[in-house]
Amino acid sequence: MDSLSSTSLFGWLRFKHLVLLTTLDQSRNMHAAARAMHLSQPAASKMLRDLEAYFGVALFERLPRAMQPTELGEQVIRHAWRLLNDADRLVSDINDLREGGYGKLLIGAIAAAAPEILPAAIARLKRQRPRLSVSLQELTSDRLLVELEYKRLDLVIGRLTHVSQHNQFDFEPLRDEPLRVVVRRGHPLAAGDGMPDLATLSRWPWILHPMTSPMRGVFEAALAAQGVASPDDVVETTSIQATLQLLLNSDMLAVLPWSVLRRPLESGQYVLLERVIGKPLDYYGIITRRDEPQSTAARALIEHLRELARQAPGDEIA
Incomplete structure (x- = not known):
């Protein structure tokens, strides 16, 4: 098989292919995926066969009661989620700007950061940017990093949970926790x-x-x-x-x-x-996707977080 290129891939790949991959990832059932996409099952099955023919490998293993992603299929699905979330974010940001807003910032945080340092940083940011829409999601670090990887969050205040994640994310420590x-x-x-x-x-x-x-x-x-x-x-x-x-x-x-x-x-x-x-728990800190530029709002929040983290633990945070 000839080597793939990004130019040939995006010349062939269609939005519906991405939707099929992510829908199958969720349902693990072709009939359910076709129904969710308002397609006939033969049409959905042909789309998957076309995808597999293009990549030259099986993306899903056909089991008696389910469809299980193959190892390469998991990688393709991971990128499909990222591309779809990027598209959703583009539409959301454009609509927000057209309606007079000033963008959106999606933040994930562990509980240790949520009571003090992060709310104080968000309050400072909102005083500077009152029309910025801010969404805050509080989960454990392992779950937040999945959301960050799939581009459902812009940045995370948490901890890396595996030594290999430094290849995927940038981490800037803020505080440790007894x-x-x-x-x-x-x-x-x-x-x-x-x-x-x-x-x-x-x-x-x-x-x-x-x-x-x-x-x-x-x-x-x-x-x-x-x-x-x-x-x-x-x-x-x-x-x-x-x-x-x-x-x-x-x-x-x-x-x-x-x-x-x-x-x-x-x-x-x-x-x-x-x-x-x-x-003490290892330092929690600012986690972002590696080699990806941050929005001006994200950069401003990070600066506030750095300044607040430099305060002594007993100082008043405001």
Whole structure:
């Protein structure tokens, strides 16, 4: 097969091909994909065969009850998502500008950045650009990086979750985060003398982030270092508000970053136990797609984040 070129590819590829790939990626079923695209199944099947003939390889494995992307198919689908999201963003930005707006900024952030530094940076940006539309999505780093890769976000305030990701993203550190154990005021552990060891603490019910999150990784590593099994009684959530409410209404324990806990502790409803779990979380920071220019709004937000991060931890952020 002759080598492909971007010129020949974009001369042949059509928008409907991209839609078929992403729709099949979601449904894993040709009949469902054809129905979603308002096509007959034979027409959709022919489109896929044409794509596979062009690339010279199978993009999906035909299984009895599903269609599974091949290894190369996963790469093609990944780029199809990026191209479609780029097109959606172009239309959105043009409509926004035609209606008198000043663009849109899509931000993803982990919980540690959301309580203080990021809202303060957004407030500063909005004072400069009051008509800028800002969207903020709060998730764990692993999920945010998928959104960033597929161009559903402009930048992420979070952590890289795999050593290889430095090839894909640029990372600029902002702050590290000590993890603390928190309970409700009046919890039996808060009233006792001394601090139980990790083996005793692990027998209590816990509220924790999912296993894929860096915060959970630090917690599990601390247990493993002392030969302690993971807790059996666990609620997994990334929601800070749900965590705080569960703490108030139970004898559960949670492990959270200090930046998240500072303001809730001021209410007097929560108590920190005298234990720091594991090493501090690695620095969270600004993550952007490598070798891709940032919009003026994104660059302005990054400058505000840098300035706020330079403040001492005890300084007032405004």
